[in-house]
Each structure stands twice: as structure tokens, then as C-alpha cells.
Amino acid sequence: MGRSRYSITEPDKPHFMTCTVLEWLPVFTRPETVKILLDCWRYQQEHAGLRLYGYVVLENHLHFIAQAQDLDKCVSSFKSYTARQIIDYLLANHADRLLDRLHYAKRAHKADREYQFWQEGVHPELIFNEAMMREKLDYIHNNPVKRGYVSLPEHWRYSSASFYRGLPGLINIDSWW
Secondary structure, three states: OOOOOOOOOOOOOOEEEEEEEHHHOOOOOOHHHHHHHHHHHHHHHHHOOOEEEEEEEOOOEEEEEEEOOOHHHHHHHHHHHHHHHHHHHHHHOOOHHHHHHHHHOOOOOOOOOOOOOEOOOOOOEEOOOHHHHHHHHHHHHHHHHHOOOOOOHHHOOOEOHHHHOOOOOOOOOOOOO
């Protein structure tokens, strides 16, 4: 029996997901690497029917809530595309220490590549109702506050918190309510 990376049970409903950089390496401290993530989500919104309800990008992981008809395919292509683009960026910018760690920590079954960027899986959680959606959005938006990076969620640039406060953000967000 084959491995299943994503257990998205009802793709037509929102899911809360997490993507973590291998070994929790701090790659998203560079605006260029975050731009790769946002550009991929924009493309998927336009071409794959992705509905993005909320997100936060921290230095070594991200949380997001999304839905799409083929959500498992969107997540798989998001991780694949962003990994390739970020590794190319790191190579072009001679980020040798990060690349060495991504090579060293690569899983043995990833024999078709030199580096592994993302940890496997996204730990999807189906959003059942509005109360759960609010709980997950609060968790996402308060992540930078809990870490002491900002005092208010909407002050974190790489988050959808500003959208929910009526302020402009970096990417279009689909409102749940």
C-alpha cells in the first residue's frame, strides 16, 4: 500500500494546514522567498480555484486555511513548485549552509532530488463551522504576537490579519463571513 501525504477528507470545504521547512530552517526571513509563496497562491487562486481564507508565514513554517475542488492537488503542487523555486533562489544566492542542511536532512526515499525543502505532510484539519474557522484564524493571526515579533496581529506583514481588520494586504483573501 502506498503512502498518503494528505488526508483531505472533504476538498470542497475549508481545511487548516501547516507547511514546515525541513529541520525548521529559517528560510522565510528573506522577502524574496515569501514572494515565491504568495505568487504561487495567487496563481492557484486564478487558475486552480483556490480559495484562501487566511494565512501566516513565519521564518520556518506557515499556516493557512484553504479550499478547492482539487485541494490535495493544489497543496501538492504548491509544495513542489515553491520548493523548487526556493531551492533555485538559495542556489543563486549561495546560501550554502541552508542548502547543506536541506541536502543532509533529505529523506532517503527522496532519491530523485538533491535537496528536500518541506517536511512531509500538511496535517489538514477540516473546518466544520464558523466557530472553528474563527478559532483557527485567531490562532494563525496571533502566531507572530505569541512569538513576540509584533504587538498586534495586523502588524505582521506576512499574514491575512490586516484583511480581517479592513486593511490592505499582500494577497487577496476570501472572506468566510
